[in-house]
Amino acid sequence: MDKERINQIRIPVLGLLMILFVGCATEDTQTVANFTSQITMQDEFDTDGAPNGNVWGFDIGTGENGWGNNELQYYTNRTENVKVENGVLLITAQREDFEGSSFTSARLLTKDRFEQAFGRFEARIRLPYGQGMWPAFWMLGADIDENPWPAAGEIDIMEYRGQNPSVLIGSVHGPGYSGGNAISKEFELLNDRFDTSFHVFGVEWSPDAVNFYVDDVLYNQITREDVTGTWVFDKPFFILMNLAVGGTFVGSPNTETVFPQSMLVDYVRVYENTNVR
């Protein structure tokens, strides 16, 4: 099984990805999703101002217990924390006293606006850096209100610690494998970092597996066999993007952490999986 996955080599040119994928996908019994480039959601962030309200909503405030992670920021939808400018979405963390918190930032989500099961979900992002910066591009099960976390499921396409600027983490959480027991993998960029240029973070999600990508590199595949509980990735999920400050996962910012700092999102694109095996 492992060998078969290894055998699937793609030429690392993003533009050729889809075409060559079809060429490779027919060989062997590998379980990588196989789909055409049917786009179902696309935000290129080309209109200055607030993000498109038909696609994006906001979480406001501090949630319960810092969104369950002792995060330090207060999320707002003010332009100081979130805006579209010069073709990118800027999610900006500020050091300021606001409603009892010492930091502000923003968290966008497509809940009740765009939800989809399976497909390719990708975003092109330049990340901030420094101790305590915790940006993420991720998904939650759309039934989360009826079926609370972790039963609803979570797919972390990208999360990152500002103090490890070359390391990305991709994970899935579900019942029996959440929080510190999530099924997770780190990927380290060689001779490069995530805060100096844009990188494409993506998953290709099929009924039996989630493949994790950075740019043209497939660095992990999580299958039904890999999770230590029920596989809950067979229903619609919605997308979240946020820049948290502090919290259990990263620790608090220090005096050297630069504020304000932004997570820059060039685009978010979702493709439909039209040829599920």
Place this chain on the structure above:
Amino acid sequence: MKNKKYINLRFIVLLSLGIVIFSACEREFSDDVEFAEFPPNGDVFIDAFSAGLDYFPFVDAGADPEAFSVETNEVFAGDASMRFDVPSFGNGFVGATFNTTAQRDLSGFDALTFYAKASQAASIDAVGFGISGETGNRFQVTLNGLGVSTRWQKYIIPIPNATNLTSETGLFWLAEGASFEGDEGGYVLFFDEIQFEKLGTVAQPSPAIFSGEDLTEQTFTGSTSTVTGLTQTFNLSSGENVTVQAAPSYFNFESSDTDVAQVNELGEIAIVGEGTAVITALLGGVAARGSLEITSGGGLEAAPTPTVPEANVSSIFSDAYTNATESNFTPGFGGSTTETTMISANGNAVLSYVNNNFTGILFENTVDGTNRTTLHMDIFAQEPGVSFEVQIRDVGANQMIETDVNTGFPTEDDRDFRFTVNGLTVGEWNSIDIPLDGDIASQKNNLGALILVGGPNFLLDNIYFFTE
């Protein structure tokens, strides 16, 4: 495990693709492409001295030339490392630069890296590169206080701006020694795999001048000063910020009004006219933190002309009186950082003290102050907070300055009186009268010196003893 293999394989594909593309491009180069003039060789010491490298100990400064050797047992990799035996206090220090005879093009690298360990935990006073006699250390870089442990560990010294380094000879230098009794010394320091590398993860430059502070200065036409506190900071892939001292030539200095102040490549500021100018800098296109706002009131006005009758005065330095004695204004005390110069204020000679920590005015003949009651000085402060101590010294019957080297206080038959000058109005002359009080009230017939401690920058004129 499965994924690791996958990635490795993928990198091989990437790599081979890269090679194919590269060699394809190479054929396309036209005749007028300019290649780097000097070889882009980043090796300094891998297992031996790299091409053209030589050892230049700082012997004139007191470094022990025998402190360095090539080690073959204690190595990080390969079969040799550099070994430095740091002497104990009082026996010299480790200090040397390793330079090549032929220039290297280092513009394709972003850091000097090496592995280091020591026979005991230690903090290396200074380590870096860019010492070069031919260029006056134009692109010198220094990392101060590098902590090394007893385990081999990799260290990274970022290049402030690699585009400057197209013809370097100074590849590695260090200085470490016991600077006081009880400081670490008598231990061994090892370096291995010293090389310039393109890490690709040296990022988020944050240069600074004046240590990142926004300073102000009141000054006058004709004066000079220097941009200080020059650093470059990078964030490494470890998440750590590393700050190095960067030579002025890495920076592009700017003056907001060149009719008021001009600043050259070495960070030397010349005040050329009346008005206000702000000195700022860029390093590699990134604005440096810190600035200096200079207000020049035009030419320096002369200090107020003294009115005390000459008969009641024993003068040390004044155009208004005949000197009671000639004096040495630049005694060159060991450890002194003071630059003392005589400049002109509207035709009058004045003394300029820059970067004073301690200096003195040593009288060639003692002055009998028996009938004098007071010391007068006119003082001009260019920035807020100028504060210094004047120690009026009577050297006693033996006419010798006798001082306890540990405490600085007079010994034997010497006596002094100490007075702190502060609360000065900036940008104008302040007249100060200091009583001949304390220990010299009853012994002032052999006044021999004025010791000046602190400052750091001020002007003096009309220094004389008088009778009230």
